Amino acid sequence: MKQFKQLLAVTMLALTLSVPALAAEGRTPLPSVPAAKGGQCVEDTADMRRNHMNYLKHQRDATMRQGIRTEKHSLKACLECHAPIEEASSASAGKSEGHFCMNCHEYAGVKLDCFECHATKPESNAQFHPLVSSSSVSFKSVEKADSAELLNNLAATSEDNIGAAHE
Amino acid sequence: MKNTKFLETGSGTGYYGLLILLGAFILAGLSSFFYMEHNGHWVTGMTNQIVWGAPHVFAIFLIVAASGALNIASIGTVFGKQMYQPLGRMSALLAIALLIGGLTVLVLDLGRPDRLIVAMTHYNFKSIFAWNIILYNGFIALVALYIWTMLDPNPAVKQFYKLAGFAAFVWRLILTTGTGSIFGWLVARQAYDAAVLAPMFIVMSFSFGLAVFILVMFATYTWTGRPLGDAVVRRLKNLLGVFIAGVLYFVAVHHLTNLYATKLHGIESFFLRDGGGFTQAFWIGQIIIGSLLPLGLLYCRMTRNSRVWIGIASALVIFGGFVQLYVLLIGGQAYPLTLFPGYEVSSSFADGVINSYSPSLPELVLGVSGIAVAMAMMTVGMRVLRLAPVSLADEVIDPHHSK
Amino acid sequence: MQPMNEQMQPDRARREFFSRSAAAAGVMLAPGVVLYGVAQAKPADEPVTSKVRWGMLVDTSKCNTDCNACVDACNAEHGLGNEKHSREDQRSQYIRKVELKHKATGMTHSLPVMCQHCETPPCVDVCPTGASFKRADGIVLVDRHICIGCRYCMMACPYKARSFVHEELTDQKPHTPRGKGCVESCTMCVHRIDEGREPACVEACAANGSRAIIFGDLNDPDSEISQQLKNYASSEIRADLGLNTGVRYQGL
Numbered sequence: 001m002k003q004f005k006q007l008l009a010v011t012m013l014a015l016t017l018s019v020p021a022l023a024a025e026g027r028t029p030l031p032s033v034p035a036a037k038g039g040q041c042v043e044d045t046a047d048m049r050r051n052h053m054n055y056l057k058h059q060r061d062a063t064m065r066q067g068i069r070t071e072k073h074s075l076k077a078c079l080e081c082h083a084p085i086e087e088a089s090s091a092s093a094g095k096s097e098g099h100f101c102m103n104c105h106e107y108a109g110v111k112l113d114c115f116e117c118h119a120t121k122p123e124s125n126a127q128f129h130p131l132v133s134s135s136s137v138s139f140k141s142v143e144k145a146d147s148a149e150l151l152n153n154l155a156a157t158s159e160d161n162i163g164a165a166h167e
Numbered sequence: 168m169k170n171t172k173f174l175e176t177g178s179g180t181g182y183y184g185l186l187i188l189l190g191a192f193i194l195a196g197l198s199s200f201f202y203m204e205h206n207g208h209w210v211t212g213m214t215n216q217i218v219w220g221a222p223h224v225f226a227i228f229l230i231v232a233a234s235g236a237l238n239i240a241s242i243g244t245v246f247g248k249q250m251y252q253p254l255g256r257m258s259a260l261l262a263i264a265l266l267i268g269g270l271t272v273l274v275l276d277l278g279r280p281d282r283l284i285v286a287m288t289h290y291n292f293k294s295i296f297a298w299n300i301i302l303y304n305g306f307i308a309l310v311a312l313y314i315w316t317m318l319d320p321n322p323a324v325k326q327f328y329k330l331a332g333f334a335a336f337v338w339r340l341i342l343t344t345g346t347g348s349i350f351g352w353l354v355a356r357q358a359y360d361a362a363v364l365a366p367m368f369i370v371m372s373f374s375f376g377l378a379v380f381i382l383v384m385f386a387t388y389t390w391t392g393r394p395l396g397d398a399v400v401r402r403l404k405n406l407l408g409v410f411i412a413g414v415l416y417f418v419a420v421h422h423l424t425n426l427y428a429t430k431l432h433g434i435e436s437f438f439l440r441d442g443g444g445f446t447q448a449f450w451i452g453q454i455i456i457g458s459l460l461p462l463g464l465l466y467c468r469m470t471r472n473s474r475v476w477i478g479i480a481s482a483l484v485i486f487g488g489f490v491q492l493y494v495l496l497i498g499g500q501a502y503p504l505t506l507f508p509g510y511e512v513s514s515s516f517a518d519g520v521i522n523s524y525s526p527s528l529p530e531l532v533l534g535v536s537g538i539a540v541a542m543a544m545m546t547v548g549m550r551v552l553r554l555a556p557v558s559l560a561d562e563v564i565d566p567h568h569s570k
Numbered sequence: 571m572q573p574m575n576e577q578m579q580p581d582r583a584r585r586e587f588f589s590r591s592a593a594a595a596g597v598m599l600a601p602g603v604v605l606y607g608v609a610q611a612k613p614a615d616e617p618v619t620s621k622v623r624w625g626m627l628v629d630t631s632k633c634n635t636d637c638n639a640c641v642d643a644c645n646a647e648h649g650l651g652n653e654k655h656s657r658e659d660q661r662s663q664y665i666r667k668v669e670l671k672h673k674a675t676g677m678t679h680s681l682p683v684m685c686q687h688c689e690t691p692p693c694v695d696v697c698p699t700g701a702s703f704k705r706a707d708g709i710v711l712v713d714r715h716i717c718i719g720c721r722y723c724m725m726a727c728p729y730k731a732r733s734f735v736h737e738e739l740t741d742q743k744p745h746t747p748r749g750k751g752c753v754e755s756c757t758m759c760v761h762r763i764d765e766g767r768e769p770a771c772v773e774a775c776a777a778n779g780s781r782a783i784i785f786g787d788l789n790d791p792d793s794e795i796s797q798q799l800k801n802y803a804s805s806e807i808r809a810d811l812g813l814n815t816g817v818r819y820q821g822l
Contacts, residue, residue, distance in 0.1 A: 215724070296698040
């Protein structure tokens with residue numbers, strides 16, 4: 001039952017996200033999902049949408065209890081590509097509006113617990129995931145940003161942009 | 168027991184007025200909880216040195232009293248004392264109500280109360296705390312079954328009455344042993360780390376539970392206008408006296424034993440002589456007001472037959488119980504851990520200093536709301552179920568009453 | 571879990587370039603780190619085993635009263651001190667400097683006290699959910715995913731090593747997630763150990779010149795720490811509790 005519900009929710013989300021033209025007509029609000037760095041994710045997008053929570057949960061126990069620190073499904077590594085690279089303001093309509101995880105989760109109404117403890121942005125001298133090309137790296141402006149402020153700004157931003165097409 | 172008539176308590180302005188009053192306290196408690204949970208524990212008086220504070224004092228009192236409140240029912244069912252049997256239903260519901268009140272406070276004070284499901288599904292069976300979670304839930308289920316065997320006239324159900332009573336009796340002894348062992352098994356702290364704490368908590372539960380039961384019984388029978396005979400009152404007050412004496416005995420044994428160990432002289436002088444507020448609380452609050460004075464009131468010729476004085480004595484026992492738990496819980500944390508025997512110690516993390524604690528308003532309100540939850544459950548329970556005997560007059564219930 | 575998709579394997583050359591430059595950066599950036607006796611980092615995809623037992627040894631004679639290098643390094647490493655509302659006694663401290671003066675003889679000592687990473691930790695015994703646990707290599711940690719914040723471990727710890735987070739936190743360090751309502755304590759810089767480095771306090775103490783704290787594998791008889799423990803007297807704090815701590819002290 002749970003799998004079915006998840007599948008249904010994800011299908012709905014996938015449908016809404018993949019038909020921007022229709023949504024631009026104005027009736028269906030969309031989450032504004034900021035573009036990530038790097039060419040592709042560690043897993044297939046559809047697979048990730050369905051299973052990212054399982055990968056993260058499995059990885060967290062492996063890391064915590066057994067010290068397995070492979071980067072593929074580690075939350076810290078996810079943030080290296082998916083973290084915002086500019087401090088967001090409502091004026092910036094660039095590639096990075098909002099926090100990748102929060103935007104979608106707020107849209108779907110699924111409360112996130114992770115970022116009460118986990119940092120929302122990678123450390124400036126973090127080792128990058130091999131998928132990240134050096135040209136897309138720029139962290140200077142993020143270093144000073146207060147995560148909570150960032151999240152609050154970005155929550156406001158995502159509301160402003162409801163209905164806007166995902167670039 | 169077979170001929171006792173039970174009836175739901177009536178409703179009316181008094182009933183609804185009481186519920187509104189209790190509801191106000193419960194609402195206040197909920198607001199405190201939201202405030203504490205939303206902001207974090209920095210709004211409370213609890214710190215990294217005093218990690219368990221006022222909410223835990225209230226919660227542990229309620230939990231300990233809960234197991235003791237079942238005593239009346241157990242004496243009737245397990246030990247066959249006829250006069251206690253009509254009181255069994257009220258006693259059992261009071262046990263559940265007090266336990267739920269205590270657990271409410273305990274759970275709402277957790278750092279992450281949203282993880283209650285995690286607590287119910289991940290168990291570390293070496294932890295007495297984990298066992299307590301299982302014991303508390305089992306207690307509620309078992310006592311509910313026990314009440315069912317008392318309420319349902321169907322013989323197929325009634326045949327389990329004795330078994331249910333016995334099971335509930337044994338379960339609550341294990342439960343209270345578990346509650347005492349939460350402290351008794353802490354090797355780190357000199358105020359705890361004692362096997363005697365488990366049986367001490369059991370006798371404390373007898374005393375506190377009975378005191379609460381007496382007050383609830385007085386209130387119920389006065390406010391519903393039902394007759395309450397002297398025989399019942401006299402039996403219960405004599406029993407309360409015995410239990411108070413029992414608690415005094417265990418407290419004395421605990422401290423006398425500790426005094427024999429030189430390494431414990433520091434903590435003992437802290438409690439008994441040099442601890443300032445804690446010493447005063449111990450001697451004046453716990454011993455004099457909480458134990459000796461009620462003992463006197465219950466046996467002294469001038470006051471022992473007066474219901475007012477018996478009620479006051481019960482209230483003093485309850486007060487003494489809170490003070491006892493305050494001294495044990497807070498005092499035990501206030502005294503610093505001894506990492507380096509023989510040395511004076513100082514650091515940036517409060518080593519070597521007596522820690523101070525003053526409860527904040529949200530904590531106290533949360534604690535009081537636990538009492539309100541318990542009382543609200545009792546009030547509603549007696550209204551909708553046939554728990555209270557129509558009459559507890561001497562001629563009805565005393566088997567030795569001369570006709 | 572889906573099997574790894576072969577087409578998703580990152581470019582090998584890119585990976586090697588990055589790991590080499592990261593290694594070079596690591597060597598350049600870590601001042602004065604002395605790497606004796608530290609076992610090589612295990613490969614990231616292997617679980618830790620009990621073949622290794624990490625421990626620390628503090629020589630209190632080398633520890634100065636005025637020095638707080640270990641405490642400052644720890645606070646910086648883990649991002650402690652970012653509590654905005656908590657009072658002084660509500661703030662987290664993983665490691666603290668303790669000043670001792672013997673009541674009878676007047677002898678003084680200064681030493682750092684942190685989680686002692688006991689072999690039979692009382693905090694692990696009492697945790698109702700199992701969030702407080704000991705890793706196979708001896709490091710005692712809090713799994714903050716299942717910690718319910720009951721603080722029983724704080725009552726049980728004989729060394730008062732644990733702290734509770736009393737408010738909402740922001741700006742955590744990515745390698746030390748910490749948040750409101752959970753209990754935390756010294757992790758022996760497990761994130762560093764898994765990369766083959768030393769805990770921040772050990773590194774800072776060495777950089778300072780005192781080298782009062784050393785770190786190493788207690789199960790390796792040839793490690794510096796094992797040799798020191800074998801040849802010179804050392805003790806555990808509260809040895810009477812029989813906890814076989816991973817952190818030991820000389821000169822007490």
